[in-house]
Amino acid sequence: MATKLKEQYLKGFLSPEDFDAIAAQAVAAHQTLCKRTGRGNDFLGWLDLPAEYDRDEFCRIQMAAQKSGGTATCLSSSALAAPTWGRGR
Secondary structure: OOOOOOHHHHOOOOOHHHHHHHHHHHHHHHHHHHHOOOOOHHHOHHHOOOOOOOHHHHHHHHHHHHHOOEEEEEEEOOOOEEEEEEEOO
16 A cells, blocks of 8 residues: 655644654554554455455445336356446436
8 A cells, every 4th residue: 555645734733843753653553454463453455445345245336226216237247347337427
């Protein structure tokens, strides 16, 4: 997982000195999260959610959306589902 800090958004919230003081802790926290070595590491499934999710369940959600007024197309097999959706016209 790549993470990039845009320091411009820290202005007004964190001084450069404060940032330098906590930078090592932030890096350590990021590494702990990515390596899944911290407390509660069995609750980190959300880290993989963008790539690893139940495609069949997602397809069922898409089909439910279609019933509620949207449009959905779901090409599904038990191994792979490739849903696409959009708002009805």
